[in-house]
Amino acid sequence: MVEINNFVNASVQPLTDQEIFGVEEKWGWFPEVVGDCEDYALIKRKLLNEKGSPLGSLLMTVSRGAKRGGHAVLTVLTERGDFVLDNVEQKVLLWRDVEIYFLKRQAQKDPNSWVSLVNG
Numbered sequence: 001m002v003e004i005n006n007f008v009n010a011s012v013q014p015l016t017d018q019e020i021f022g023v024e025e026k027w028g029w030f031p032e033v034v035g036d037c038e039d040y041a042l043i044k045r046k047l048l049n050e051k052g053s054p055l056g057s058l059l060m061t062v063s064r065g066a067k068r069g070g071h072a073v074l075t076v077l078t079e080r081g082d083f084v085l086d087n088v089e090q091k092v093l094l095w096r097d098v099e100i101y102f103l104k105r106q107a108q109k110d111p112n113s114w115v116s117l118v119n120g
Contacts, residue, residue: 001076002092004047005085008040014087038072040087045074061105062114073098075105 015034017026030046031039038060045058057077065071065088074085075095082095089098107113 001048001053001078001083001085004044004051005092006090008044008047009087009090012040012043012087037087041072041074041085044085048074048076055111056108059106059108059111061102061117063100063102065100071100073100077108 011033012031012035013033014036016036017023020026020034020036027038027042030043035043041060045055045060048058049055053076059075059077061073061075061084063071063073071088073087076083076085083092084095084098085092086098086100102117104114104116104118107115
């Protein structure tokens with residue numbers, strides 16, 4: 001998990017979808033050179049799944065970053081806790097130690113459904 005997080009963070013340069021494609025948001029492609037936050041999370045999810053992690057433990061998660069802008073990360077559910085793989089924070093941290101405001105994430109049993117993480 002740490003190795004893949006470090007590899008992707010070092011390999012992909014951050015650019016927005018507006019800069020890359022001329023649109024505000026584009027999901028569903030895997031970056032090799034440039035990408036934005038959800039692109040980092042998507043490629044990390046793909047690589048971890050290829051290494052044997054089940055998709056039900058690799059959850060796309062949407063949040064607000066420290067500067068209050070929209071942000072996406074990958075949450076990895078493990079027996080040792082839920083870890084967050086981020087392109088901004090280079091360390092793989094436990095969910096409770098990440099300084100972002102979580103909004104929603106994929107449902108563990110249905111990746112096409114999202115679960116709210118906001119109380120009220």
